[in-house]
Amino acid sequence: MKNMPLTELSTEQLVKNKRITSIITGSLAGILIILFVQSIHAWATEGYPSAIAIPIALSPTVFIYLKKIKEIKRELEMRGKF
Numbered sequence: 831m832k833n834m835p836l837t838e839l840s841t842e843q844l845v846k847n848k849r850i851t852s853i854i855t856g857s858l859a860g861i862l863i864i865l866f867v868q869s870i871h872a873w874a875t876e877g878y879p880s881a882i883a884i885p886i887a888l889s890p891t892v893f894i895y896l897k898k899i900k901e902i903k904r905e906l907e908m909r910g911k912f
Contacts, residue, residue, distance in 0.1 A: 836905040848902040855895040862888055 836844065862885040869882035 836901060841906070841909055844902055844906055848899060848906070851895055851899050851902070855892060855899065858888075858895070859892050862892065 839847070866882070866885040869879055869885065872879040873882060
């Protein structure tokens with residue numbers, strides 16, 4: 831799939847992309863929180879687990895998706911559809 835600029839997408843495509851990206855971001859954030867809490871629990875009971883690096887390494891992905899959602903919202907506001 832080609833990464834098209836937001837200005838070239840239709841309003842319906844923007845709304846759909848915003849909804850899908852929000853669902854993906856929420857799911858990823860939830861999974862990372864669960865994984866982080868589980869790693870903290872394992873750290874407290876067993877010592878330093880190497881699994882704590884996974885949620886820390888993947889957390890910037892959530893911020894990238896949040897930035898994308900913000901850009902889509904801004905484009906929808908400029909079109910007067912949000």
